[in-house]
Amino acid sequence: MKKVELLAPAGSLAKLKTAIFFGADAVYCGGLNFGLRAGADNFTIAELKAGIEFAHQKDKKVYMTLNMIPHNQELAKLPDYLNQIKELQLDALIISDPGVLSLVKKSMPEMEIHISTQANNVNWAAALFWAEQGADRIILARELGKTEINEITAKTKNQAEIEVFVHGAMCISYSGRCLLSNYLVGRDANKGDCAQSCRWQYHLVEAKRPGEYYPIVENEQGTFIMNSRDLNLAEEIPELIEAGVSSLKIEGRMKSIHYTATVVNTYRQLIDGYYADPAHYQPDPDLLAELTKISHRDYTKGFYYGKPGSDGQRYQSSSYVRSYDFMGVIRDYDLKKAEILVEVRNKIFTGDQLEIITPGRKSFTIRVDYLIDQASDQQIETAPHPKQLVRIPAPDFIKPGSLLRRIKEDQ
Incomplete structure (x- = not known):
């Protein structure tokens, strides 16, 4: 096969x-x-x-x-x-x-x-x-x-x-052939410029009653009939x-x-x-x-x-479900120090629990017991800057190119 x-x-x-x-x-x-x-x-x-x-x-x-x-x-x-x-x-x-x-x-x-x-x-x-x-x-x-x-x-x-x-x-x-975006905002989906008009919030309004909305679905946000x-x-x-x-x-x-x-x-x-x-x-x-x-x-x-x-369809909202934040990319692994070198994408704190996404394995969690700024070689409490390079302890080898994420605090 x-x-x-x-x-x-x-x-x-x-x-x-x-x-x-x-x-x-x-x-x-x-x-x-x-x-x-x-x-x-x-x-x-x-x-x-x-x-x-x-x-x-x-x-x-x-x-x-x-x-x-x-x-x-x-x-x-x-x-x-x-x-x-x-x-x-x-x-x-x-x-x-x-x-x-x-x-x-x-x-x-x-x-x-x-x-x-x-x-x-x-x-x-x-x-x-x-x-x-x-x-x-x-x-x-x-x-x-x-x-x-x-x-x-x-x-x-x-x-x-x-x-x-x-x-x-x-x-x-129908299979991507759509004129709604073109009709509403002049952006042609068939030429790669779709405005995703189908996901906008819509209300039903009678011409002589401006501002008086008739809900298609009982929802204070409007309706998402094409979402x-x-x-x-x-x-x-x-x-x-x-x-x-x-x-x-x-x-x-x-x-x-x-x-x-x-x-x-x-x-x-x-x-x-x-x-x-x-x-x-x-x-x-x-x-x-x-x-x-x-x-x-x-x-x-x-x-x-x-x-x-x-x-x-999803009628309540056109927003995405986002339960995790992308935290960084692993650029290197130091076998002797048992540390990963991370290029930061979102702010990382000492004590964070971070999930690792690495090829061919299920995701797994590591704890940020300490953070070391690569440029100064000094221990820090937080890594706040995008593209900042920091070292984090990792007991097992993690392939460079793997990613880190963290569950959102409100989840």
Whole structure:
């Protein structure tokens, strides 16, 4: 059985390295043009080259998004952009528009092609159509249930790989095609500039009664009628693998390094746990709990078990659940002193209990018995400055690149 790919988001070069460090088999990222995450840091040509070299040294892959739906004036710029990226040794391009596919095939005939979820891939005939046009992989729409996924993988076997989203934000639109943001604030979601208008607070007001609000849902904050919960299919990993899905995709190019590390590390261990003993596999509850420690909205299974209906939305608030703070990155481990060198992100105090996120292991806790400022070599009570380097005792070896977090005080 070919092992399923774990595909992670890379909104920046640092996030690319984090995803690979924590166990991703491949990452997807966007260049400065033609992607659908205009708000992400995205990659210059030089950064793409550096990221690809880093990934290939680790025997991992890099896919780049060209899944914007371009108008004529934008399409005219595509040939020059393709000339810039054709020597980069990308492993695949993610495309949604037939015109873009046609130009890519002419300019880069050997390039592997993945058809974006933006192309609304909801049936096996569409998947086979794209395969006939030279696509190597089809990224399915998130509006599909497990029976539909099973039928698509069965009928496309040996024709094209199938990729499925398993974790991350859901969109109120149909597979990402939405005009609400464009209509309300002139920001086009189909060109990567979504304002997430669906998550705003809305009230019902009668034209001749300004200021008199009629609640759609009894809530003093208004209503969040289009505020989808986040997707979480961690428990469905065995079914997806057995269905013949080739790649399990995590959403979140605009999320934090802490999000990337935690989600990738969790799915990596769950996938590996399944392959270690498929017949007796049960998802580890401790690993599933890790997914509640990142910034997220309440979770849903999406369309996997049928149309979610009202249970797929969160009506009380559009805010995230944030139960932990990201505290720092471990830059080194001193075996002789049994200390970690930490680059601070949030204020650390002597006496803190910090959780460690490290590749291939469940998170575990250490106590900050003392803090030593690296620059002055003096003991301090608190490390208040972002990017400050401090030393903290750690009895066991902890891999550099691991992260620290702390439960919020109000939890």
